[in-house]
Amino acid sequence: MFEAFESYLRGKAGLNDDEIESVRAVCIEKKIRKRQYLLQEGEVCHYECFIAKGCLRMYGVGDDGAEHILRFAVENWWISDRESYNNGTPSRFNIDALENCEVILINKPDFINLLTTIPKLRDFIDGLLARSYDAIQNRVMSAISYSAEERYQHFISRFPDIFHRVPLHMIASYLGVSRETLSRVRSQFVQK
Amino acid sequence: MFEAFESYLRGKAGLNDDEIESVRAVCIEKKIRKRQYLLQEGEVCHYECFIAKGCLRMYGVGDDGAEHILRFAVENWWISDRESYNNGTPSRFNIDALENCEVILINKPDFINLLTTIPKLRDFIDGLLARSYDAIQNRVMSAISYSAEERYQHFISRFPDIFHRVPLHMIASYLGVSRETLSRVRSQFVQK
DNA sequence: CGATTCTTTGAAAACAGTCAATCTGTGTGG
DNA sequence: CCACACAGATTGACTGTTTTCAAAGAATCG
Numbered sequence: 001m002f003e004a005f006e007s008y009l010r011g012k013a014g015l016n017d018d019e020i021e022s023v024r025a026v027c028i029e030k031k032i033r034k035r036q037y038l039l040q041e042g043e044v045c046h047y048e049c050f051i052a053k054g055c056l057r058m059y060g061v062g063d064d065g066a067e068h069i070l071r072f073a074v075e076n077w078w079i080s081d082r083e084s085y086n087n088g089t090p091s092r093f094n095i096d097a098l099e100n101c102e103v104i105l106i107n108k109p110d111f112i113n114l115l116t117t118i119p120k121l122r123d124f125i126d127g128l129l130a131r132s133y134d135a136i137q138n139r140v141m142s143a144i145s146y147s148a149e150e151r152y153q154h155f156i157s158r159f160p161d162i163f164h165r166v167p168l169h170m171i172a173s174y175l176g177v178s179r180e181t182l183s184r185v186r187s188q189f190v191q192k
Numbered sequence: 193m194f195e196a197f198e199s200y201l202r203g204k205a206g207l208n209d210d211e212i213e214s215v216r217a218v219c220i221e222k223k224i225r226k227r228q229y230l231l232q233e234g235e236v237c238h239y240e241c242f243i244a245k246g247c248l249r250m251y252g253v254g255d256d257g258a259e260h261i262l263r264f265a266v267e268n269w270w271i272s273d274r275e276s277y278n279n280g281t282p283s284r285f286n287i288d289a290l291e292n293c294e295v296i297l298i299n300k301p302d303f304i305n306l307l308t309t310i311p312k313l314r315d316f317i318d319g320l321l322a323r324s325y326d327a328i329q330n331r332v333m334s335a336i337s338y339s340a341e342e343r344y345q346h347f348i349s350r351f352p353d354i355f356h357r358v359p360l361h362m363i364a365s366y367l368g369v370s371r372e373t374l375s376r377v378r379s380q381f382v383q384k
Numbered sequence: 385c386g387a388t389t390c391t392t393t394g395a396a397a398a399c400a401g402t403c404a405a406t407c408t409g410t411g412t413g414g
Numbered sequence: 415c416c417a418c419a420c421a422g423a424t425t426g427a428c429t430g431t432t433t434t435c436a437a438a439g440a441a442t443c444g
Contacts, residue, residue, distance in 0.1 A: 068337040083326040134275040143335040144368030145260040176336030
């Protein structure tokens with residue numbers, strides 16, 4: 001399971017053998033079954049989490065009990081509640097597995113330690129965070145300026161891999177429309 | 193004008209006299225009149241920008257010509273198109289002044305230099321970016337799960353200072369509703 | 385096979401957008 | 415100082431979209 005993370009760290013962050021070893025020393029390998037939680041609302045997020053295999057989602061539950069999906073994450077992505085992780089506050093979100101997953105956890109003190117001892121890693125992670133900021137900003141832009149159909153098409157073209165792995169009603173939740181509306185949007189779309 | 197930035201850097205980032213001096217050396221003070229652009233669509237964003245005085249907005253223009261406001265920024269905030277700044281790509285957004293403003297610009301090479309020579313500053317900026325990520329994630333959450341009225345109330349309670357400084361039709365644009373809808377939401381709200 | 389999950393469809397109601405008109409306050413030029 | 419233009423806010427009537435509720439048709443899994 002660690003191999004996936006190792007080749008990611010070598011390829012994307014440019015780590016060498018020694019650095020890989022110090023990362024490996026603090027990694028916790030974990031398997032998560034479909035429908036299991038990685039993090040539950042109210043808990044504090046203590047870990048960074050790299051996905052070696054599988055697919056997870058992060059979502060919040062509204063006052064009416066409806067689930068609102070903030071993001072999906074698949075192989076070679078990271079997932080955690082950064083707000084809870086950074087501030088040590090209870091999370092308002094849930095993270096659970098949509099498939100059987102293999103993930104790698106690094107707890108916060110260990111991770112901070114890695115970042116300070118491996119500057120290359122810190123630069124890489126900072127770059128990642130910058131790009132996730134861009135991504136989420138684009139999502140705000142589509143939320144306030146595109147129609148449901150445009151948001152759907154945008155999602156398909158941007159995340160074809162995720163699109164064919166998760167149920168449609170979850171994509172509807174991610175896009176901020178009801179599953180019925182998404183269904184209708186799709187059927188109109190097929191006719192064209 | 194620099195004084196505002198100086199006390200910000202001392203208070204929030206904990207910089208000392210020497211560090212303040214090296215920051216000052218690369219700062220560009222600039223006044224921007226109401227309605228003037230700080231950045232126009234198509235340009236590359238070369239600067240970090242700290243707001244000493246005034247209020248600006250960042251927005252994108254849709255295919256139909258409608259303006260969609262991504263964020264507002266007031267005193268002691270930073271504003272720039274990070275995507276363009278980081279990647280050196282042309283910006284898809286505009287930034288312009290809603291009031292006469294005084295801003296401090298630091299160009300990218302100088303800023304990178306500051307970050308490497310003043311680790312305290314890098315830690316501080318990283319913390320800022322982390323918090324803006326949290327903020328924008330919360331905005332996505334409200335966009336996909338709250339009604340127009342709830343988003344409006346949330347905006348008022350979260351940004352009372354901004355609320356009374358910018359015209360309502362811009363808040364409507366920020367919230368992703370038409371100005372007429374916001375107007376009606378408000379009048380219903382008054383009756384309660 | 386039966387149970388669950390997922391997707392689609394229909395009809396009614398709630399909601400938001402558009403277009404056009406009006407009202408307000410602000411500020412500028414004559 | 416007044417008149418006028420202009421930006422901003424509101425309202426009404428209409429249209430179009432989205433949600434909701436209920437039902438039923440696929441697909442998947444044990």
